[in-house]
Amino acid sequence: MPELPEVETTRRGLLSAVKGQQIVAVTVRRHDLRQPIPKTFAKTLTGTSITNVRRRAKYLLIDLDSGHILLSHLGMSGSFTVRKKAGYRPKTHDHVIIELKNSKLMVFHDPRRFGVMDIMKKGEEATHLLLKNLGPEPLEKDFSPRYLAEQLTRRKGPIKPVLMDQKLVVGVGNIYASEALYLCGLHPSLPAHKLAPKAPEMVNAIRATLRAAIASGGSTLRDYVGASNEGGYFQHEFKVYGRDGEPCFACSTIIETCTHAGRSTYWCPQCQPIRAKAQKH
DNA sequence: ATATATCCCTGCGCGC
DNA sequence: TGCGCGCAGGGATATA
Numbered sequence: 001m002p003e004l005p006e007v008e009t010t011r012r013g014l015l016s017a018v019k020g021q022q023i024v025a026v027t028v029r030r031h032d033l034r035q036p037i038p039k040t041f042a043k044t045l046t047g048t049s050i051t052n053v054r055r056r057a058k059y060l061l062i063d064l065d066s067g068h069i070l071l072s073h074l075g076m077s078g079s080f081t082v083r084k085k086a087g088y089r090p091k092t093h094d095h096v097i098i099e100l101k102n103s104k105l106m107v108f109h110d111p112r113r114f115g116v117m118d119i120m121k122k123g124e125e126a127t128h129l130l131l132k133n134l135g136p137e138p139l140e141k142d143f144s145p146r147y148l149a150e151q152l153t154r155r156k157g158p159i160k161p162v163l164m165d166q167k168l169v170v171g172v173g174n175i176y177a178s179e180a181l182y183l184c185g186l187h188p189s190l191p192a193h194k195l196a197p198k199a200p201e202m203v204n205a206i207r208a209t210l211r212a213a214i215a216s217g218g219s220t221l222r223d224y225v226g227a228s229n230e231g232g233y234f235q236h237e238f239k240v241y242g243r244d245g246e247p248c249f250a251c252s253t254i255i256e257t258c259t260h261a262g263r264s265t266y267w268c269p270q271c272q273p274i275r276a277k278a279q280k281h
Numbered sequence: 282a283t284a285t286a287t288c289c290c291t292g293c294g295c296g297c
Numbered sequence: 298t299g300c301g302c303g304c305a306g307g308g309a310t311a312t313a
Contacts, residue, residue, distance in 0.1 A: 034289070034290095075290095076290090077290090077291075077292085093291085110290095111290080111291050111292065112289085112290045112291050112292085113289080113290055113291080114289070114290070154282085154283085155283075155284095156283075156284085157283075157284055157285090161284085161285090222292080222293080223292090261284075261285060261286085262285080262286070262287085
């Protein structure tokens with residue numbers, strides 16, 4: 001997806017555009033997403049007003065004054081945009097259209113249909129099937145060096161896919177896992193348990209990477225656009241992601257790539273050595 | 282329990 | 298220009 005920075009950018013855009021607005025109509029053009037959109041979806045939303053737009057992990061939570069919450073995930077190719085009703089014609093893959101009283105539309109668009117649209121009730125954040133097993137938010141204080149170090153000790157596999165495990169920490173996907181590891185100078189194939197002593201640097205690197213991406217409005221490679229239908233800019237700041245065969249900006253060494261658990265990984269062999277460098281005396 | 286593989290779905294870029 | 302192939306920001310599930 002959209003990883004945490006893209007979802008957060010979408011959240012902020014939606015919040016400023018739709019907070020306080022009443023939903024006057026809902027059209028579900030396709031219900032067969034990653035899981036079916038509930039049959040009660042349109043009826044439940046219609047007539048309610050949006051009180052807040054929150055984010056948990058890569059999920060958007062849209063609070064309604066009825067006590068219901070619209071739970072949405074953008075999957076790999078989803079976007080949630082706000083636009084004027086006048087002149088709008090649904091495009092292919094515009095699956096859900098939410099019409100607001102101010103004559104604007106919230107449009108959920110998702111070519112690959114890996115996204116989710118669901119309804120839950122206030123207070124179900126801790127028990128909902130899709131939310132209950134999520135790890136800590138990387139930008140909150142419970143994602144601490146101590147916590148990360150403890151988690152890493154039980155993981156024997158390479159660190160990169162471990163960082164993408166949403167049970168360990170949420171929001172880090174395939175792009176930002178590679179970028180964060182570059183930032184703290186750690187090779188993506190290093191066994192996770194050996195990196196427990198590096199947890200403080202890793203926490204800092206993950207946070208810095210995500211914050212910088214949020215500040216740039218996220219990354220746009222193909223499908224992703226924010227709530228105002230504009231792409232992000234952070235893709236221009238990638239240090240390693242998608243740069244295999246190109247020189248490292250820091251040392252000119254050629255960036256390498258490999259696969260971890262079916263996902264592409266990128267790193268600089270010089271800045272992220274597989275073996276610890278000998279300490280100078 | 283943890284770690285890979287597979288699948289869900291559509292679109293795009295590339296090599297031929 | 299057309300076609301087949303591999304790959305793509307996620308994640309649930311099935312196997313070892």
